[in-house]
Amino acid sequence: MQWPQGLAAQPESPATDADIAAFVKSVFAPLSDDEIKYLNAEHKAAVGDGCFDPPFDPSVWQLPQRPLPDSYLAFLRFANGGFFAGQNRDLDPLFNTDEVRDYMLGYSVPHWMPVSCPIGFDGGGTFYLLDMRHDTTANDYPVLFAHAGNLGYDEAVTLAESFAELIQTQLGQS
16 A cells, blocks of 8 residues: 555554464454443443434344455554544554454444444544445445444445545545
């Protein structure tokens, strides 16, 4: 991946091969009983017994089951998290390999946007997410932009057709 002009970076240390292997193995693993109990308790504490459509039930959430894009994993080998500022918007922060699952579950992304994977924020509460709903021939997925307070595919905007395109065009150039 060629570094685009105009993209400023404050990268964290690179992910090691062991970091990447552990990340790939764990990020989309089925939710544990403890995670489900925790998510239900957090939900009840936040909204009480209010109803949601669809009903809030982490035991049925659909997590992505497709491989993560090679371009994204290669980028993590350059920077396992960090801050990146382009001409169009910021990636602040890019989540590191230990944070992706926490953000995914903590913001109930599988409830609102099944089969998407959050990879970062813009510094203003809007997620960058890999839309992994559909098979691709190039092992890459569209990158969506959706506000954490209004997650949903209908509200999301497609920023790029791939992670590599996001880095090359949407962040770095006009």
